[in-house]
Amino acid sequence: MNISDKDIKLINQRGLTVEKVLSQIETFKKEIPFVALRDSATIGNGIIQVADHHQSELIKLYESRIANLDTIKFVPASGAATRMFKELFKFLDNYEYEKESLNAYTNYEKANAIRLFLIGLEKFPFYRVVMRKVRSSYPNFESLSEGKQLYVFVEMMLKEKGLNYGAFPKGLFPFHNYSEDASTAFEEHLYEAAGYNCNKEALSRVHFTISKEHLTAFKGEFKRIEKKVQEKTETRFEISYSFQKPETDTVAVTEKNEPFRTEEGEILFRPGGHGALIENLNDIEADIIYIKNIDNVVVRKYQDEVSKYKKILAGKLIEIQDEVFRIMNALDKETPSEAELKDIKKFLVQQLNVRLPLDFDKFSEKYKLEFLRTSLNRPIRVCGMVINEGEPGGGPFWVKNERGRLVLQIIEAPQIDKNDKRQQDILKTATHFNPVDLVCGVRNYKGEKFNLTDFVDPETGFISKKSLNGKTLKALELPGLWNGAMSNWISVFVEVPLTTFNPVKTVNDLLKSAHQTKLFS
Numbered sequence: 001m002n003i004s005d006k007d008i009k010l011i012n013q014r015g016l017t018v019e020k021v022l023s024q025i026e027t028f029k030k031e032i033p034f035v036a037l038r039d040s041a042t043i044g045n046g047i048i049q050v051a052d053h054h055q056s057e058l059i060k061l062y063e064s065r066i067a068n069l070d071t072i073k074f075v076p077a078s079g080a081a082t083r084m085f086k087e088l089f090k091f092l093d094n095y096e097y098e099k100e101s102l103n104a105y106t107n108y109e110k111a112n113a114i115r116l117f118l119i120g121l122e123k124f125p126f127y128r129v130v131m132r133k134v135r136s137s138y139p140n141f142e143s144l145s146e147g148k149q150l151y152v153f154v155e156m157m158l159k160e161k162g163l164n165y166g167a168f169p170k171g172l173f174p175f176h177n178y179s180e181d182a183s184t185a186f187e188e189h190l191y192e193a194a195g196y197n198c199n200k201e202a203l204s205r206v207h208f209t210i211s212k213e214h215l216t217a218f219k220g221e222f223k224r225i226e227k228k229v230q231e232k233t234e235t236r237f238e239i240s241y242s243f244q245k246p247e248t249d250t251v252a253v254t255e256k257n258e259p260f261r262t263e264e265g266e267i268l269f270r271p272g273g274h275g276a277l278i279e280n281l282n283d284i285e286a287d288i289i290y291i292k293n294i295d296n297v298v299v300r301k302y303q304d305e306v307s308k309y310k311k312i313l314a315g316k317l318i319e320i321q322d323e324v325f326r327i328m329n330a331l332d333k334e335t336p337s338e339a340e341l342k343d344i345k346k347f348l349v350q351q352l353n354v355r356l357p358l359d360f361d362k363f364s365e366k367y368k369l370e371f372l373r374t375s376l377n378r379p380i381r382v383c384g385m386v387i388n389e390g391e392p393g394g395g396p397f398w399v400k401n402e403r404g405r406l407v408l409q410i411i412e413a414p415q416i417d418k419n420d421k422r423q424q425d426i427l428k429t430a431t432h433f434n435p436v437d438l439v440c441g442v443r444n445y446k447g448e449k450f451n452l453t454d455f456v457d458p459e460t461g462f463i464s465k466k467s468l469n470g471k472t473l474k475a476l477e478l479p480g481l482w483n484g485a486m487s488n489w490i491s492v493f494v495e496v497p498l499t500t501f502n503p504v505k506t507v508n509d510l511l512k513s514a515h516q517t518k519l520f521s
Contacts (some may be wrong), residue, residue, distance in 0.1 A: 007259075007267055014269060014460040015247030021259075021267075024250055024476055032461055034417040036407055037426040041396035046353055046408050047385055047432055047493045050312060054261050058315025059308065067200035072286040073193045075220075076274055076481070077186070077208040084507045087113035088154050095151060095408045096379060102147035114510060118150060120511040123178035126165065130157045137162075144305065164395075168376070169214045171294045172221055175510060176500035176519055185504070186218065187225050188297035194233035196308030196314070197290060205238045208294075209280050212243045229415035229497040242283065248276035252466075252477040260473040268468065278485040284442075288314060289480070291438040295504040298514045302499065309384065309496045313439040316494055319384045323347060324376050324490075325445035331373060335365065348375055352490050353408040374489045378448045383410065383482070384437035384496035389416055394483060402459070408491045410434045410482050415464050435501035436482055440489075452485075456519055460484025477519070500508040 003018060011021055014138065038342055043049050048303050050058065082089075091114050103199040106115040121127060134156045135141055141149065156162035165173060171189075174182035186208070193204045210218055222239050230236060248267040252260040259267045281289065290310065298306060330336065336344060354375050358362075363371065385396055394412040401407045417423050442450050462477040479485045501512035509515065 003259075010266060014244070014249060016249070016269075025253060025257060027461070027476060028253050028463060028474055032459060032463055034420070034423070035397075035409070035411055035415045035460070036400040037397050037411070037416060037423050038400055039398040040426060040430040040432075041385075041398060041408060041493060042431045043495065046398060047495055048316075049495045050316070055308075055312050058319065058362060059311045060315075061312045061318055062196075062260070062315035066196075066198070069199070070285070071197050071199070071288045072207055072284060073189070073197050073292065074281060074284060075171075075189055075206065075292060075294050076209045076277055077169065078211045078214075079170045079294065080211075081168045081170045081173045082166055084504065085158055086169065086506070088117065088158060088507065089166065092151070092158070095147070097145060097147035097151050100147070102145075102150055103410045105147070113506065116508050116511070120508070121153075123511055123516060124507070125174040125182035125510065126157065127177075129182070130163060130175070133162055134431045134501040157479070169210065169217070170504075171208065171210070172214070172217055175297060175504065176299045176515055184221060184255045185294050185297050186221055187229065188300075189270075189292075189294070190225075191233060192235055192303050192306060193237075193290075193301055194235040194298060194305055194308045198235055201236075202234060203236045203238060205240070205286070207240045207242065207284060209242050209244065209277055210308045214261075215241060242280045242386075244271055245275050245279050248272045248279055248332035248478065248488070249479065252468075252473045252475050255472055255474065257474070259467070260471075270466075270475050270498050273462070273477035274481045274486045275483070277481050278452055278478075279439075280483070281442075285404055287441070287443060288317065289440040289442060290314075291436065291440060293436045293503065295445060296435065296437075296445070297501060297504075298499075298502050299517050301517070302514060305497075305499050309500050310437075310439070313382045313384055313437070313494060313496070316492065317380060317439045317441050319326075320351060320380060320490075320492060321441050322461050323351070324380070328373070328376055328445040331369065335369070341368070343378070344372060348372075352376075352492065355406040359404070376490075377444055379452060379455060379480075379486075380441040380492070381486055381489050382492045382494060384435060384500060385410065385493045386435050386496055386498050386501045387434040388430050388433040388499070394480075395430045396429070396432055396434065407487075408493065409487060410491075412462075412480060412483055414464070415460065415483070432495065434482065434503075435496075435503075437500060438482060438498060455486065455488040460487055 008018055011018055041047050080316050105111055106118065108116045130153060134153055137156065138152055158166035171186040172184050175185045175188060176183045189206060193206050198204045208218065219242060250272045252268040252270050254260050262268055345356060349356065388395065394410045397409060397411045399404050399409050399411065416427055442452065442479050444450060456479055458479065460479040464477065479487065504510055
């Protein structure tokens with residue numbers, strides 16, 4: 001494999017090393033093995049269902065500690081809104097209003113999304129803004145055919161000559177309609193954060209990972225809404241931003257596993273996926289970090305419900321941390337008695353989902369203590385899990401790790417062998433879904449911050465096929481942020497209601513009740 005001096009210079013400029021690039025190429029050659037599912041996680045088998053009285057206790061525990069904790073909300077927000085409008089872009093490409101009526105077009109089975117968009121048009125938070133732009137550009141708008149009216153509306157909404165929403169980051173796209181104005185996902189995350197992520201000085205810290213080119217726009221949006229949100233929530237906000245680091249990019253290869261080169265002859269590098277954000281997360285200084293995707297928000301009348309369950313998850317984290325830290329401090333002082341060892345083993349199995357080796361009781365005292373320390377001295381994540389209703393994405397499973405032990409993980413569909421009937425049968429038994437609703441403890445029992453990159457499983461990335469300028473390439477995604485990047489954390493899964501999970505994957509999702517301020521008009 002030829003790596004030229006020019007290649008080496010490019011690699012170094014990106015903060016990468018030749019060794020790292022060659023290692024990634026070896027990964028393509030070896031391929032990434034599929035996970036070995038052993039069972040789906042269910043209530044009582046990896047997922048906790050918190051009783052009502054315990055919910056109240058966890059909320060009280062969290063509220064009694066929050067004043068003395070350093071907390072921050074971490075929001076991956078670099079995604080573009082383009083994918084939300086896939087069907088609308090297809091409509092602009094395919095619909096010829098001069099040749100076909102809108103009624104005929106929307107009667108096609110494949111035009112269901114356009115039909116729904118048209119029916120709900122006036123309920124969208126961007127409707128009034130787009131219509132003002134349309135009417136100023138088309139004074140004769142009312143005289144146009146229904147088909148052309150919709151066409152120019154969508155064109156004005158998405159294209160550069162109009163509002164250019166098609167190029168917006170998802171976080172700055174209007175999500176919700178209020179009497180005073182429309183609210184972006186970015187703004188809703190601030191209102192939500194004020195409900196549970198607020199210290200004794202009434203300060204809420206929120207961190208967004210964004211694309212560098214959108215920094216000015218995000219800062220401008222915060223400046224526009226800061227005073228309003230601060231007054232309504234009686235909370236001050238400290239907003240910070242970071243970008244996916246170029247040194248987390250991965251090399252693309254040809255189908256023969258040679259470096260894929262651009263038309264200029266340069267090696268092509270691609271973003272490593274959301275798993276690269278473990279580096280950004282590792283840079284955060286906090287006791288507790290909440291993680292939630294940019295598009296998973298609700299209108300404000302439902303935010304108390306969201307805050308309630310976030311406090312329950314955080315309370316569970318504190319409850320677990322208290323016991324982990326107590327045990328670790330005790331192990332530093334003396335060897336546990338048989339009775340104490342029995343209690344620790346019970347805590348590991350019942351609360352932390354640790355499966356003990358079958359011959360654990362035969363271990364020497366030295367190796368027993370080593371196993372206990374290794375099992376306990378890790379970052380902790382408490383993850384909300386919702387009932388599976390067929391949403392695409394990952395879920396909680398018991399898998400067999402490289403040491404042959406059963407461990408609890410969040411697994412994505414591409415990690416599972418679709419040609420293995422047994423694995424697919426296990427996949428079908430999944431009762432719960434991962435909504436990306438995490439509360440993380442990233443300090444050890446001595447108050448020191450863990451180096452989160454030490455707990456990544458590098459064997460859990462993805463290899464996918466893409467194309468550039470008509471040529472096929474293979475791309476490598478790093479282990480996902482809540483998948484392989486947290487593979488070696490302590491994982492606790494807690495059932496939360498579907499009301500806490502309201503992502504906006506397509507523009508029509510904004511018509512769902514969680515995103516509507518008025519259900520009837």
